Amino acid sequence: MLIAVSLPPDWVTLGYLAAIVLFIRGIKMLTSPKTAHNGNRLAGVGMLIAIGITLGDFHNGWLYIIPAVVVGGLVGAVASRRVAMTAMPQMVALFNGMGAGAAALIALGDFHGITGAHQSLDTIDSVTILLSCLIGGISFSGSMIAFAKLQEWMRGTPITWPLQHEINGLLLGALVGVGIAITVSGGGAVLMIAFVIGALALGIMAVLPVGGADMPVIISLLNSFTGTAAAVTGFVIANDALVVAGALVGASGSILTVLMSRAMNRSLSNVLFGAFGKTQEAGPAAAGVAPGKTVRPTSAEDLAVLLAYAQQVIFVPGYGLAVARAQHEVKALADQLKARGVRVLYAIHPVAGRMPGHMNVLLAEADVPYDELEEMDQINPEFPRTDVAVVIGANDVVNPAALNDPSSPIYGMPILRADQAKTVVVLKRSMRPGFAGIENELFYHDNTLMLFGDARDSVTKLVAEVKQQAA
């Protein structure tokens, strides 16, 4: 709290208050579909006010600050504009990590400012600085791992090692010890560096065991962490705008995290410590066709006939659709079928894709009308009277093991009953299991046909083939 013993000027405080009010209003508006877009704009105005006021208050540092703001703004704008919609989850992780890193750096800067002036930290200084470095450091490195996993720079499956909870516990204990040493001695650059390295390591080791399918929950949790780090940083530099905005994000983020893990029918601790998808040993062979079972491959030509003469077709999109960027082709296929009088619906599982609402965003991008997207509870009764259920790049969300195999890691998760359709067609690259690494018995059902290949190519072929069917 080097700089903050003096209070900011009144106009700064009032400006921050205005920004906070806009943030609160903005978050509230983000919770309703009609107002969400304006809510984000409102929060944006609040941010402009807060930043503008701070720049006005501290104009002596412009020489360094303005270039950093301009470069950071340009990089952020270009990166977030260019990224494909499919890559949004990892972008959220990346930007979350940036904010967390900033929070930890601010605390380090304050530490350096105090100890560099040959003062020792008082208890308030050291506790707030250490907390900010700890939470910010964990969130930074954890977000980078989440980013790397989703970007597929590293494998998405859980990475585990023996005694990992014990090792993490020991590391946390060591961090507390180092923190106490810093607090008692009132400083110590070497100790501080060790503390930061330890916090970064803890973030990495906490996220490595989490499977790629659980990553959105982790990103939400880390988002909440960064909010908390921002709030603690507000204590470090005595800035109430940071305290309030950070606390709002920390609190609302934790609720959102719980909502997400609940939608997966799993507890948060299970997400964090369960190494989901690692339990493949008990099941059939992890890759390739399970021994003793056969799949029935089909061709685009045959499938086109099936679709063209169906009464009702339901598309079940999953992450594979996002990866293949096949949403426009699927829309084109749906239009073809509708022109022939086929009733077309889309079944959206709450956890399809890799983020909440992922499938909605993708299909909306392809101009699929909202009223054709059906939630799980509405669509499930439709499957028994559906001629063809077309599963595009989805896997776990249609896996009957969730209903009838108590040994399956996803047992108990509600699924889309695509297996009840007269014919199920699964568009898939290969027989590799899904992101969660779980074998899917649906592929071996008698009424299931497999169309192997890139989803986009397959659907493009289907569009052409359906076109050739005489109406």
Add this chain to the structure above:
Amino acid sequence: MSKTDLVLIGFFIFVLAVFLGLELITKVPSLLHTPLMSGTNFIHGIVVIGAITIAATAHDTLADVIAVAAVFLGTLNVVGGWVVTDRMLGMFKGSARQPGRPAAAQPAAASTAAAPSTEGKG
């Protein structure tokens, strides 16, 4: 006011803000979970004003480097977080506002569309 007083007032505000944050988002259609996460991700970019504060009071080179890095990262969080959220929410509006594409049927979103969400296994 002593420093302890300031911290106590800050703590008072912090606790109230936590409760406000918990109340704010109890009712969210699952459709909006991702944009909400992204929107709050943008809001904690507010750390950039803390970064500006330490940048303006830095007294040596190391402090300048730390502060400039913090300002850079904080700005990335703010700008990137806002644009990502804006793009996501733009998608939900459907085709009407997207020039250059055939305007497909575009029924009123909200009521029928409070679809899904949450995460992932695909």
